[in-house]
Amino acid sequence: MDPMKQERLQEAGVDVDEALERFMQNEALLMRFLGRLPADPTFGQLCAAMEAGDAQAAFTAAHTLKGLAGNLSLHRLHQAVSRQVELLRSGDAAAAAELMPEIRAAWQAAADAVT
Amino acid sequence: MKPAHKAMGGLQVELGDNRVLPLGEDREQLLVVDDSELNRALLANIFEGEYGILEAGDGREGLEIIRREGERLSAVLLDVVMPELDGIQVLRRLREAGLTQRLPVFLITAETSGAVIREAYELGVMDVISKPVVPYVVQRRVNSVIELFRARRRLGAEVERQRDELLRQARQLVELSVGMVEALSAAIEFRSDESGQHVRRIHDITVHVLRRTPLGAGLTEEEIGLIGMAAITHDVGKIAIPDAILNKPGRLTAEEFEIMKTHTVQGARLLSQIPQMREHAAYRYAHDIALHHHERWDGRGYPQGLRGEEISIWSQVVALADVYDALVSKRCYKAAVGFDEALDMIRTGQCGTFNPRLLEHFWRVEPEIRRLYLPERT
Numbered sequence: 359m360d361p362m363k364q365e366r367l368q369e370a371g372v373d374v375d376e377a378l379e380r381f382m383q384n385e386a387l388l389m390r391f392l393g394r395l396p397a398d399p400t401f402g403q404l405c406a407a408m409e410a411g412d413a414q415a416a417f418t419a420a421h422t423l424k425g426l427a428g429n430l431s432l433h434r435l436h437q438a439v440s441r442q443v444e445l446l447r448s449g450d451a452a453a454a455a456e457l458m459p460e461i462r463a464a465w466q467a468a469a470d471a472v473t
Numbered sequence: 474m475k476p477a478h479k480a481m482g483g484l485q486v487e488l489g490d491n492r493v494l495p496l497g498e499d500r501e502q503l504l505v506v507d508d509s510e511l512n513r514a515l516l517a518n519i520f521e522g523e524y525g526i527l528e529a530g531d532g533r534e535g536l537e538i539i540r541r542e543g544e545r546l547s548a549v550l551l552d553v554v555m556p557e558l559d560g561i562q563v564l565r566r567l568r569e570a571g572l573t574q575r576l577p578v579f580l581i582t583a584e585t586s587g588a589v590i591r592e593a594y595e596l597g598v599m600d601v602i603s604k605p606v607v608p609y610v611v612q613r614r615v616n617s618v619i620e621l622f623r624a625r626r627r628l629g630a631e632v633e634r635q636r637d638e639l640l641r642q643a644r645q646l647v648e649l650s651v652g653m654v655e656a657l658s659a660a661i662e663f664r665s666d667e668s669g670q671h672v673r674r675i676h677d678i679t680v681h682v683l684r685r686t687p688l689g690a691g692l693t694e695e696e697i698g699l700i701g702m703a704a705i706t707h708d709v710g711k712i713a714i715p716d717a718i719l720n721k722p723g724r725l726t727a728e729e730f731e732i733m734k735t736h737t738v739q740g741a742r743l744l745s746q747i748p749q750m751r752e753h754a755a756y757r758y759a760h761d762i763a764l765h766h767h768e769r770w771d772g773r774g775y776p777q778g779l780r781g782e783e784i785s786i787w788s789q790v791v792a793l794a795d796v797y798d799a800l801v802s803k804r805c806y807k808a809a810v811g812f813d814e815a816l817d818m819i820r821t822g823q824c825g826t827f828n829p830r831l832l833e834h835f836w837r838v839e840p841e842i843r844r845l846y847l848p849e850r851t
Contacts, residue, residue, distance in 0.1 A: 382608050384518055391511050421554065422509070425583050428605035429511050 359385055367392075370471030371434030371464055380429065392430060396469040400426060405462075408455055416454070417446040423465075435464035502527055502545055503615075506535035506563065507552035507581070512604070516550055516581070519608045520615070532558025536566055539576070546576055547619050551598075553582040553589060561589065564596040573597030577618045581606065650753070651702055658705050661712050664719065671798055672705045678794035678842050679704040679787070685841070686834035688786055700787045703758035707766045707791050710740025722805050734775045737764050761785050766792045769825040781828075789831050796824045797835075801846065812843050 364374050372392075381388040400423045407415035420443045427436035438460045445454040503524040505516045508531055517526040524547060529535035532555050539549065549567075553560035560580060567573050573596065580593045583604040590601050599618045602611055659669035680701040683689030689697055711719060714736050718729045725733055740763035744750050750759065765779060765788035772780030774792075784792075800815035810818070816839065818824060820832070 380515060380605060380608060382518055387514060387518055391514065421583070425509060425604060426511060428583065429509075429515060431605075 366471050370467040371432060372468060372471065373431040373433050377431035380431065388430075392472040395430070395472050398426065401461075401465045405458070408458060411451070413446060413449070413451055416451075417443070420446055420454075423461075427468075430468075432464070432468045435461065435468055438464050501525060501547060502542060504529065504535065504538055504542070504546050504549045506532065506549065506555070506560070508555045509552070512552065512581070515606060516611070519606070519612055523616075531555050532560065532563040535563055539567070539572070544575060547622075548577045548579060548615055550579050550581050550615070553580060553584045553593075561592060561596070564593060564598060568596050575622075577615075577622050579615060579618075581611075651705075654702065654705050658709060661709060664711070664716070671802065672708075674798050674845060675704050675707060675791060675794050676701045677845055678798065679790050681842060681845075682790050682794070682835060682838060683787070685838050688790060688831065688834050699755040700758045700762075703755045703762050703787070704791045704794070706740065706744060706759050707762045707795065708736060708740065709743055709763060710736035710738065712743070713739040720805055724806070734767070737767055737776045740764070758787055762788050762791050764788075766795055768792065770828045770831075771826040774825060786831075789828055793819070793827055793831060793835055797842075800824070812839075812846075 359374065359378075367374050377388055378385060400419055404416060404419035404423055407413075407419055420439055424436065424439045424443050426432075427439055438457055442454050442457045442461065445451075445457070501524050503520050504527045505513045506529045507513045507516070510530075513528045513530075517528065520526060527538055527542065527546075529538050534557075535549070535551070536558065539546065551560045551563060558566075560582070564573070564578065564580075567576070567578060577599040578597065580590075580598045580601045581604060582589070582601065584590070593601055600614050602614060655672060658672040662669050662671050680697055683692060683697045683700060684694075692700070714733060718725065718732055721729065741760050744756065744760050744763055750756055753759075764776070765784055768774035768777065768779045768784045768788065769792075770781060770784070770789075772778050796819060797815060800810050800818060801812055803809040816836070819827065
């Protein structure tokens with residue numbers, strides 16, 4: 359991979375080596391899915407559900423986002439959203455909401471890094 | 474939920490109707506069922522070098538592909554949280570259709586809940602693999618289970634082949650031993666100048682009476698078969714009787730008759746001295762019949778003078794069959810008599826007294842027994 363691009367991704371919290379391992383060094387495939395990140399609706403759905411106070415929809419969106427972040431090795435995002443999933447699972451909506459700025463920052467950084 | 478269940482009911486029947494599916498090593502397809510395109514792409518990327526990959530975006534589509542491809546699939550990789558049908562519901566359907574036995578299913582899940590994993594194992598998944606997946610771990614775990622199922626199928630086919638072979642050999646052995654017993658008995662019959670047909674007919678009459686009349690009540694078809702085989706050796710003791718007595722034309726003296734009578738005891742002893750015979754399922758019948766086929770209902774038979782129900786039903790049937798066949802056949806000491814005359818002689822007690830119930834049932838099937846002689850008489 360282009361070292362510049364790799365560095366940019368690393369700085370945005372993406373563990374590129376781990377992601378490439380998961381994609382069996384199929385860089386094109388990894389880049390294809392990373393490239394779709396900015397257009398992915400999941401983060402928007404999470405924001406909308408949190409604002410509407412819909413705990414069930416929030417959980418579903420957070421769960422999906424966690425899976426996405428895990429698969430693409432978006433570490434910063436994955437860590438934050440994993441904590442949120444557990445808080446939502448235990449019904450602590452207030453604590454889950456407090457994580458939103460951190461999640462937003464991590465998501466935005468990753469989305470920016472891939473474009 | 475309701476319509477989904479209804480649709481599933483129909484699918485289940487189709488899954489369960491045992492369509493003939495190609496077996497063997499050509500089932501090199503892997504089905505990935507996951508609503509996330511990224512997850513499907515990751516798993517497809519891992520396995521597409523070794524397998525053809527089929528993908529389904531939800532549980533219902535997954536089940537449709539399983540129904541269509543059946544055992545052409547090598548394995549199913551199944552997500553848990555999906556729209557339409559979730560992974561656990563898919564598993565339940567597969568289990569109800571008995572497919573989890575033949576088709577290895579893997580749960581690929583981010584779900585860490587112990588209850589879900591436990592339920593999945595109880596429903597028959599071969600392994601639970603956590604997301605995000607680690608390629609070489611998934612590869613190793615999936616491939617080793619697929620290999621296990623392949624080996625199991627090969628082994629199953631081999632066991633089936635061997636079982637067929639064993640059954641064939643067992644049948645051959647039974648035929649061979651019946652053949653040996655018949656040959657031995659026929660040899661003895663020939664020595665007393667009787668036709669070798671006698672033992673065959675005693676067998677046929679005995680089996681016919683037990684099978685077609687209430688006299689055989691309580692006996693299984695297998696037991697009747699053994700009794701028929703045992704009837705063949707009823708006169709095996711004649712091998713110990715001197716030719717001069719065995720083949721004497723005309724009446725025996727009292728002393729000669731005493732010797733002749735010992736063929737019963739001699740036959741039973743002979744049978745008991747052959748270890749292979751003792752262990753044979755027919756032995757208890759063969760021994761009883763050889764010893765008691767000259768006993769009579771009124772206690773005036775030999776060698777033990779048993780009376781009435783003391784004589785087993787099979788020995789009673791063989792005794793009557795023996796007398797009937799002797800009467801209607803030519804022997805060294807007598808000419809053949811007609812069938813009706815033979816029945817008269819039996820009825821009037823000229824060949825000893827028989828159980829009235831035995832005679833009643835024998836009379837009823839005698840026209841059929843008479844037909845056994847037709848090929849010879851015409």
